[in-house]
Amino acid sequence: MDSNIEKKEFNITVYTENHVGLLNRIAIIFSRRKLNIESMNTSPSEVESIHRFNIVLVETEDVVRKVARQLEKQVEVLKVYFNTNEDVIWQELALYKVPTDVIAEKASVERLLRQYGARAVVIRKDYTVFETTGHREETDALVAVLQPYGLIEFVRSARVAIIKHSDGFHAKLREFERLEPGEAELGNEYLNQGEKIFTM
Secondary structure: OOOOOOOEEEEEEEEEEOOOOHHHHHHHHHHHOOOOEEEEEEEEOOOOOEEEEEEEEEEOHHHHHHHHHHHHOOOOEEEEEEEEHHHEEEEEEEEEEEEHHHHHHOHHHHHHHHHOOOEEEEEOOOEEEEEEEEOHHHHHHHHHHHHHHOOOEEEEOOOEEEEOOOOOHHHHHHHHHHHOOOOHHHHHHHHOOHHHHHOO
């Protein structure tokens, strides 16, 4: 089967200036195409005043490529990259609230939590909150394990991801500044090479 028509999980990384209303415009790009965002996280990036979105989408490569191009046309968007899960290092944070008396009575629950790398962040008389980080399959597996012990609440964060083979956006910006000449009449010659300059 052609990999371009096979649906799989993609991580879209968007470097942007931080402007009011940008999140809404990004969401509209996905909703107009009837695309479901699996996860979205925004945070500061390694470059001061530049923000980074990480958007997870299950789609074909062709669709993801078109969405990335459309996102890049937004005025405040500096660069967009998309990668498969194999090309990124990613984690999600999960919190689990369980009755404290169950943990106290059953050593097996404590053993299970240790096995999944969970640690207590809040311990109260009526409940205890544990946290763990990992891939979705891992955090989901712990939900299933804790259900029989009276799991009260569960919440998972959006994905955070770092691109494996990347020097970082800061290096791309410095390279672009180095290559861009001061003379206005030559500006377009280099701006048209943006794709090449910014490729990770």
